[in-house]
Amino acid sequence: MSILSDDSAVMTKARELCAAIAEDAQFQALQKKVETFLEDDSARMMYQGVHERGSELHQKQHAGVELGESEIKEFESARDALMQNDVARSFMDAQGELEALQKTIGQYVGMTLELGRVPTADDIAQASGGGCCGGGGEGGGCCS
Incomplete structure (x- = not known):
């Protein structure tokens, strides 16, 4: 069975994650702000x-x-x-939060594929620039 098969454990968990996002009250509120903007x-x-x-x-x-x-x-x-404009401002705030959510989830998945394990908070901080010289292992050492 392929990891991408509809009935694989990975794809089942991916759908569960998507369902958890779609059912989340805060996500739904963000979606509502986007819809309100699109209707205005x-x-x-x-x-x-x-x-x-x-x-x-x-x-x-x-x-x-x-x-x-x-x-x-x-x-x-x-x-x-x-x-x-309250509608536009709410849309821009919601858009920013949705983009951050997408980026964060993508970062977790991407790092899992790179590391072969679930990334730790330190892994994420380092990749996000929280480590020395921007982290991500691309600086060749610390800045002085």
């Missing part, structure tokens, strides 16, 4: 506008174009207005 055309348009304008300004900077004071102020004003 005004908040979505505001978010999209700020995101697109931020990308444009970033590309201009990356290309070596100096940004004008007025376009910086315009962007900051739009961003401030976005942050005043």
